[in-house]
Amino acid sequence: MPGRERTILWVKQVSVFILLMVSWEVCAAWKWIDPFFFSQPSAVVVRLYKWFTGGSIYLHIYITGIETVLAFLAGALLGIIFGFLFARIPSLAAIFDPYVKIANALPRIALAPIFTLWFGLGILSKVVFGVTLVFFIVFFNTYRGIREVNPNILNNARMLGANERDLFRHVLMPSAMSWILASLHTSVGMALVGAVVGEYLGAARGLGYLIAQAEGVFDTTGVFAGLVVLSFFVLIIDVLVSIIERRLLKWQPSA
Amino acid sequence: MAAREVTFNLNQGEFVTLVGPTGCGKSTLLNLAAGLLTPDSGTVEIFGAPLVGINRFAAYQFQEDVILPWKTAEENVMLGLIFRKTPLSQARATAREWLVRVGLAGFENRYPHQLSGGMRKRVALAQALIVEPRILLMDEPFSALDEQTRQFMEDDLLKICSEFRKSVLFVTHDLEEAIALADRVMVLSAGPGTRIIGDYPVTIPRPREVADIRVNPVFREIFGTIWEHLRGEVMKAYART
Numbered sequence: 001m002p003g004r005e006r007t008i009l010w011v012k013q014v015s016v017f018i019l020l021m022v023s024w025e026v027c028a029a030w031k032w033i034d035p036f037f038f039s040q041p042s043a044v045v046v047r048l049y050k051w052f053t054g055g056s057i058y059l060h061i062y063i064t065g066i067e068t069v070l071a072f073l074a075g076a077l078l079g080i081i082f083g084f085l086f087a088r089i090p091s092l093a094a095i096f097d098p099y100v101k102i103a104n105a106l107p108r109i110a111l112a113p114i115f116t117l118w119f120g121l122g123i124l125s126k127v128v129f130g131v132t133l134v135f136f137i138v139f140f141n142t143y144r145g146i147r148e149v150n151p152n153i154l155n156n157a158r159m160l161g162a163n164e165r166d167l168f169r170h171v172l173m174p175s176a177m178s179w180i181l182a183s184l185h186t187s188v189g190m191a192l193v194g195a196v197v198g199e200y201l202g203a204a205r206g207l208g209y210l211i212a213q214a215e216g217v218f219d220t221t222g223v224f225a226g227l228v229v230l231s232f233f234v235l236i237i238d239v240l241v242s243i244i245e246r247r248l249l250k251w252q253p254s255a
Numbered sequence: 256m257a258a259r260e261v262t263f264n265l266n267q268g269e270f271v272t273l274v275g276p277t278g279c280g281k282s283t284l285l286n287l288a289a290g291l292l293t294p295d296s297g298t299v300e301i302f303g304a305p306l307v308g309i310n311r312f313a314a315y316q317f318q319e320d321v322i323l324p325w326k327t328a329e330e331n332v333m334l335g336l337i338f339r340k341t342p343l344s345q346a347r348a349t350a351r352e353w354l355v356r357v358g359l360a361g362f363e364n365r366y367p368h369q370l371s372g373g374m375r376k377r378v379a380l381a382q383a384l385i386v387e388p389r390i391l392l393m394d395e396p397f398s399a400l401d402e403q404t405r406q407f408m409e410d411d412l413l414k415i416c417s418e419f420r421k422s423v424l425f426v427t428h429d430l431e432e433a434i435a436l437a438d439r440v441m442v443l444s445a446g447p448g449t450r451i452i453g454d455y456p457v458t459i460p461r462p463r464e465v466a467d468i469r470v471n472p473v474f475r476e477i478f479g480t481i482w483e484h485l486r487g488e489v490m491k492a493y494a495r496t
Contacts, residue, residue, distance in 0.1 A: 155291050156321040158309055160335035160386060170334065174325040251325045253368040 039220040047225040057229060063206040064233065067123055067195035071130025072188055076138045076180070078131065083142025083176065084168075093143075104136045109197060116202045126203065130194025137187040138180055145176030178252070181245055188241050192234060207233065261451055263441060265390070268420040270413075272433035274485060275443030276492030281426040284443075285392045288424060289315050301390075314383035316396040320375050322367055328354060328378050329363040335386035353381040357411065373404035377411075384415065391416070393425040397432070409436060409465040417461060430485060434459075434477055435468045442485055445492040453484050 021041045027033045028040035035043070051057035086093040086100075112129050119125035149172060157171050180187075199208025207230050214222025261284060265271055273281050286292040287299055290310040299306040301313075322331045333350035337343075354363055357377040367375055376396060383391065397405045413436060416423055427433050433440050434457055442453035459473050468474050 150319070150321065152317050152319060153321045153323065155289075156315060156317060157323075157334070157338075158291070159289060159313065159315040160382065161311075161338040162334075163338070166338050170326075170337075171323065174323070178325070251327075251366040251368070 036218070037220055039224050043221045044224045044228060047221050048228060051225065051229075057210075060205055060207050060210050061229065061233065063123065064192075064195050064199065064208065067126040067130065067198070067206065068188070068191045068237070070123070070127045071194050072134055072191035074127065075131040075134025075191065076187065079135045079138025080142050080176070080180070082135075083139045084146060084172070086139075087143045087146035100139075108132050108194075112198060112201050115198070121203055126195045126198030126206070129198040130191045133190040133194045134187050137183050137190060141179040141183050142176045145179035146172050149175045178249065181249055184241050184245055185238065188237060189234070192237065196230065261443075261449060263451055263454070265422050265424055267389075267422055269438050270416060270423045270425065270436055271439045271441060272425045272427060272437040273441050273443060274427060274430055274433045274481075275449065276445045276485075276489045277428065278492060279443045279445055279488075280447075280449040281428075281443060282394050284449075285315070285394050285424065285426055288390075289313055289392050291315075310390070312388060313390040313392050314386060314388035316376075316379060316383055316391065316393040318395040318398055320367065320372075320379070322375060322378050322382060324367050327364050327366055328359060328370065328374075331367070331378050332381045332385055334382060339386070349385060350381070353385050354378075356415070357381045371404075373400055373408060376400065376408055380412070380415070384419070384421075389422060391421050391423045391425075393423065395427050398427070398429070405432075406465045412436070413461070413463060413465070430478060430482060431469060434474060434481070435463065435465045440477075440481060442481060442488070445488045445495070452488070453481065455481055 024038075025041050028035045028038060086096070108129070111132060112125075115125040115128050119128055154167060154171060157167055162170065195206065196208035196211075199206035200212045201208075203209040203212075207226060211223055211226035211230070214220075214226060263271075273284065275281055283292065287294055288306075288310065290299070290306050290308055290313075299310075301310055323334070326334070329347065329350050332353050333341075333346040336346035336349060341349075351363060354360060357380055359374060359377050359381070362370065362374065367378070370378065379396070397408050400408065409432065415421075423436075425433070425436060430440075437457050440453075440455045440457060441451050442455070444450050444452045455477065457477060459468060459471060459477075
């Protein structure tokens with residue numbers, strides 16, 4: 001897209017945001033909607049200003065961030081290990097197939113209370129919850145990535161003298177990696193969902209906790225301010241994931 | 256399965272092409288020679304010893320692209336050396352030599368998707384030759400290329416093979432290509448139960464230029480003889496489809 005067109009598009013996009021915010025503010029100010037239940041943008045901005053200058057928000061961001069990263073790393077590691085085992089040992093895949101299907105179909109949110117009971121109100125219960133979400137995405141992508149390697153690519157590597165370890169390192173893993181990276185946005189997003197939902201259901205810190213607390217005392221301004229922080233948090237993570245993706249998939253033709 | 260009672264020898268430094276109708280088991284024969292398949296009966300012998308497992312003397316050129324898309328041209332070429340635990344710097348230097356030899360100097364750091372179809376074939380050739388195989392097994396390696404690129408590749412292949420005295424077993428369904436390249440053309444019967452039904456020496460002197468050879472009168476004569484023989488088998492195979 002040429003620079004001029006892009007600027008015009010950007011102006012239009014920002015206009016939509018301004019229009020929405022102004023109408024919200026005006027509706028609340030003129031009492032067309034009740035500010036107690038709907039809050040108003042100016043109040044949200046003031047609240048955000050207080051949070052960031054008062055410094056209370058940073059701990060919550062930090063906790064949610066840690067939970068997200070740990071849930072992603074643990075879920076991805078387990079997903080890769082099991083995906084590889086299932087792909088290379090077909091009998092294992094055959095035996096566990098129904099259980100994998102059931103576990104994946106189960107609404108994971110139903111497990112959250114159990115995890116709170118087992119692992120407490122701290123970080124661990126959120127990480128475990130996030131892992132159950134991340135695991136299956138990475139697991140299925142690893143499985144497919146390894147199963148769908150062109151058999152002649154494997155034959156070629158064998159002819160060149162590759163042993164099983166070489167095949168894993170130079171052929172199978174990179175192939176699985178391309179699938180895993182293609183789903184990176186989803187799996188990182190799921191790690192974050194796990195963290196926030198876990199906090200929402202029972203915690204003492206974190207962005208989900210912040211929103212739940214505000215909601216508990218009918219503090220709609222607090223809920224919206226929490227959502228704004230969460231949105232920016234997601235946006236930053238998404239940009240980071242895109243950068244990592246571009247670096248690791250530089251061998252692929254750009255779509 | 257596909258082939259039955261196929262017996263032939265491939266001599267040192269000899270270029271043999273296998274032609275036959277579709278589905279006659281040409282690729283099966285190559286996979287047997289490579290050790291990727293084990294024969295149901297009979298043996299494959301390499302330099303007098305029966306073949307067990309992968310044929311360590313051979314390199315394989317596949318019809319499709321099988322170089323690794325996530326590795327650069329150079330990394331792809333040095334792969335065989337890495338598998339042999341050659342030190343990295345030495346593997347890299349040798350890979351560069353081979354890239355120059357196949358005419359890809361300056362393309363070391365390109366990924367396969369950044370190369371043309373012909374260039375990818377050259378990478379595959381360098382990748383196979385770097386491990387210094389004594390036998391090259393080729394399964395219609397140039398069939399996906401356009402005619403001109405293909406003739407360049409064929410000429411380069413002939414040059415490299417005569418320079419390094421490789422034995423080559425080259426499968427193709429293109430009789431012109433088969434004769435232009437070969438010392439010996441073997442004709443396979445229509446499957447199932449493939450046999451070798453013809454073994455024709457190609458007496459055209461080397462070095463050859465593939466583009467010129469097609470108007471050579473000797474070439475036309477050999478082509479006529481083999482085609483006469485092959486046509487019947489092609490008709491048989493065609494009738495079955």
